[in-house]
Amino acid sequence: MANLTGPLAKYNVAHKLYKSSLLNSVCLVAGLSIFFFGYDQGLMGGVNTTRDYAERMGFGHWDEDQGIVVVDKPLLQGGIVAVYYLPGTLCGCLLGGWLGDRYGRIKTIALACAWSVCAAALQASAMNSNWMFCARVLNGVGTGILNAITPVWATETAAHTSRGQFVSIEFTLNILGVVVAYWLEFGTSKYHDNTSSFIWRFPVAFQILPLIALFIIIWFMPESPRWLVKVGREEEARFILGRLRGNEGEDGVKMEAEYQDIINIRNLEEDTAGQQGYLQMFFGIGSGKLHTARRVQLVIWLQILQEWIGIAGITIYGPEIFTIAGISSKDRLWVSGINNITYMFATLICVFTIDRIGRRWTLYWGAVGQGVCMFVAGGLARATINAEGKSSQGHIGGAATFFVFLYTAIFGATWLTVPWLYPAEIFPLQVRAKGNAWGVVGWSIGNGWCVLLLPTIFKRLNEKTLYIFGAVNALSILVVWALYPESNQRTLEEMDLVFASDSIWAWEAERNFAKLKTENPDLVQSSAPKPGVVDVEHAVAPKE
Incomplete structure (x- = not known):
């Protein structure tokens, strides 16, 4: 058995879980990251309609007759939303890509979690539009880092025959995040005092919970075997790949072929x-x-x-x-x-x-x-x-x-x-x-x-x-x-x-x-489509 490196290496789930159970754990943890992404995306639609937020940020006022927020400064409202993407996620993804290739997938995800927790806390405590502008940019940076590295970690651990399914499950959790954000805001909108900042601050702060959970769990997950090969930690890569694919009988032969393919392509x-x-x-x-x-x-x-x-x-x-x-x-x-x-x-x-x-x-x-x-x-x-x-x-x-x-x-x-x-x-x-x-x-x-x-x-x-x-x-x-x-x-x-x-x-x-x-x-040498797959060039089922 290869010795995994790191202060928590002996607690790594790769020592306990094997094949599908290990792959499923990776999928769920990556899905938690994508869940946060979905929650964060679905968040602002409801926040923008709350009375205290609109008045505190200065882009609208409350119409008592209609019972809705009337937007007076749409550019300000749109700007608070837009800075999350430009420059937030734009800069964050570039930083995340560099960190992910240099320091690994696991450490980069952990850093993004810590960063996003701080940014979410700043958002939840915002007292004016300038404060919120800064917090939104920082939150975008954290999300950009996660978006740059999480799909890579997932695809590098998944088998090529089910890689799409692996990532698709994560994006089901992504939209679950949107759903949770929507219905949580629907619930807080029924709060007895419609002037309270609790209506929007609680949903904003709620995103901290999955981030803390992800930050803790990610340290116990296996690093990408492909990144380990890239940086020369080949025995660790072989061990993790063996735990993911199986290292006995025909599974072991296929694993060794995949491992050698990674080495060949790296060279x-x-x-x-x-x-x-x-x-x-x-x-x-x-x-x-x-x-x-x-x-x-x-x-x-x-x-x-x-x-x-x-x-x-x-x-x-x-x-x-x-x-x-x-x-x-x-x-x-x-x-x-x-x-x-x-x-x-x-x-x-x-x-x-x-x-x-x-x-x-x-x-x-x-x-x-x-x-x-x-x-x-x-x-x-x-x-x-x-x-x-x-x-x-x-x-x-x-x-x-x-x-x-x-x-x-x-x-x-x-x-x-x-x-x-x-x-x-x-x-x-x-x-x-x-x-x-x-x-x-x-x-x-x-x-x-x-x-x-x-x-x-x-x-x-x-x-x-x-x-x-x-x-x-x-x-x-x-x-x-x-x-x-x-x-x-x-x-x-x-x-x-x-x-x-x-x-x-x-x-x-x-x-x-x-x-x-x-x-x-x-x-x-390790590629072979699974049965029932449509031919990738001619879009017909392969002949048996």
Whole structure:
């Protein structure tokens, strides 16, 4: 048995747990990190509607007749939300990628937890907008670090045949975080004194609990075997990989093959490329046949696409559709809460399909369904407005509400997970955490952009904005087909061969990959798809 290093090494769960039990523990702990991310994202929607918060921050006042917050300074309100992404998560993910590649996945997650606890405490105690601006930026930094490193830790420990399912389960917990945030705020909104700051401070402070739990638990979890190989701790890597995959009989043979693949690809990367910094990655300096710059562009734009296919728009305009459908302000709270629950259960579809049909086909069917929902919801929203005062208004509005629910469910089953999974899969070992950080950069840009621009766009175009999202969904099908090679059922080591082609086109990457596999049969030996998986290039079930 290899001696794991570190002050708590003898208490590491890898000594006690084996194969599926160890993998499940990693999945749950990574899911706790992603749960915090979801909770934090779902938090501000409710906080912005509370009386004390709006008046204390100075962006709105309470309308006694309507019983709602009236926003007087939308730029201030939006700015407090937006700084979480720009510069918060944007800077945090770059820091997290650097820390993760240099000091390891476990230590980086622990640091992010400690940082986020302090930032959450600052948010919960904020007394004015300047205070909250600073706290939101710091909280964004902590979230950015976690988002940069957690998916990498998860994909590097999971088996290549179930890697997508592994991460999809974590994003079910992500939306559970959104649901918990929503219903907790729904509960505090019923507090007997609607002028109390408790209504918003308690939900903000609540995020400290999962962070403390994660900070304690993470020290007892196994480090990524791939990072251990990267830094030369090979015997530790072999021990942990053996505990994850099994080290007896056929399992042991497969584990040794995977271990040797990691060693081979590490050596290949060291011999053929000399990249380490973010600028080198972005411009492809020293990447050789690894073509890292292409991968950086792919993950940035996939995350930006994720925001502009309509989820941000539905978040903003969905309540307006509920309003014009005749749903009262009181009932809208229930409708939105039920929509979030539907969203969470829809993510389970991805758990059972993503490793069967692949990343590309998951994005294809998602874009088709989402595009249809966008165009239909936009048309029905206009029809509902035109039917104002008529008996048909409620029926048409109800149909529009249904397509809001349907869009959210399809997004949860498809585009929610893949843009987070893909960046953690496709980068070389030597810069994998930094590579995933580039994906979070794209997410930060896409979110910040949407938060700042969409309120103005909706004000000018109203429901016609949904048609823009429908068109972006159609465009995304072409973009994914042409530029994004499949990663399903391929080991992380094989992805260097997938991106070895000098061409940017996905079909050329597939052709070159097949050629390299034939010419170098000993380079990567551990890959084999599980039964029933759709062929990654031709989208047909393999023949027995």
